[in-house]
Amino acid sequence: MALITAKSHTTLKKQKPGPLAKIRRRLTVTGASQTIDGGVSQLSVNDTQNPNVLRTNVQCAVNEYSGISHKGHAPYNPKKKNQDALVMTDDADTNTLVLCVLDGHGEHGDAVAIAFQNNLAGEMMRHPAWKLDVKTAAAEAIAKIEKNVIRDYRIDTEFSGTTLSMAIIRGNRITGVNIGDSRVIIGKDNGSGGIVAEEFTHDHKPDSDGEKERIIEAGGRVFAVEYDDGIDGPPRVWLGHLDVPGLAMSR
Numbered sequence: 001m002a003l004i005t006a007k008s009h010t011t012l013k014k015q016k017p018g019p020l021a022k023i024r025r026r027l028t029v030t031g032a033s034q035t036i037d038g039g040v041s042q043l044s045v046n047d048t049q050n051p052n053v054l055r056t057n058v059q060c061a062v063n064e065y066s067g068i069s070h071k072g073h074a075p076y077n078p079k080k081k082n083q084d085a086l087v088m089t090d091d092a093d094t095n096t097l098v099l100c101v102l103d104g105h106g107e108h109g110d111a112v113a114i115a116f117q118n119n120l121a122g123e124m125m126r127h128p129a130w131k132l133d134v135k136t137a138a139a140e141a142i143a144k145i146e147k148n149v150i151r152d153y154r155i156d157t158e159f160s161g162t163t164l165s166m167a168i169i170r171g172n173r174i175t176g177v178n179i180g181d182s183r184v185i186i187g188k189d190n191g192s193g194g195i196v197a198e199e200f201t202h203d204h205k206p207d208s209d210g211e212k213e214r215i216i217e218a219g220g221r222v223f224a225v226e227y228d229d230g231i232d233g234p235p236r237v238w239l240g241h242l243d244v245p246g247l248a249m250s251r
Helices: 109-126 134-151 211-217
Strands: 002-008 023-025 039-042 062-069 084-091 096-105 164-170 173-179 185-189 195-199 221-227 230-238 245-247
Touching: 062 084, 062 096, 084 109, 096 109, 109 134, 109 164, 134 164, 134 173, 211 221
Parallel strands: none
Antiparallel strands: 002 062, 039 173, 084 096, 096 164, 164 173, 185 195, 221 230, 230 245
């Protein structure tokens, strides 16, 4: 279980994600064109410039942030590793804050999550598009790290991987990036002294609109495990010829 909280002077407005994209390798999928998934949202000030270009001369709207990661409760496996990882860093040159949660899954999920934790921010910030287009920088950095992880003989990625949910705040705007079923949630002032939660990125689930069709078209299957007393658990994605891996997320 991983959690990042951030305090900001401003409120956020969500935007619907782009269309879905092709499979990269069996159970892993990057997002649509250059946007992955999630969206770009204005934090406070109206901006008539290109929405894909995030200006670097605006002070970051977030003035305080913190994070904590702790393994979930697993009574059947008291020695279970914490497979989560966090990325929390800022780039002073572009007034950009990066907050990211990685939820590893599978036997080597912790190694996959740590590989992204160690390399994601650096790859994005070194990308030639970083100063003008964080969506392109993020998408291509993620794809590069994924390729390197798959090639790493020390990490068996056959049935291991990680989710990735990230908020990139530059100046007064936020870009959401999401792969899997972790989520970026924005806490908004409800106007009466309270805070309400608003979903910003959207989970990739095997039975969600478009995902089931995409999986079936690629040769996979989607179903929930059925027991004598009915359906147990959420819909999962399976290989077309074997009842594995039973993953409850579609990317």
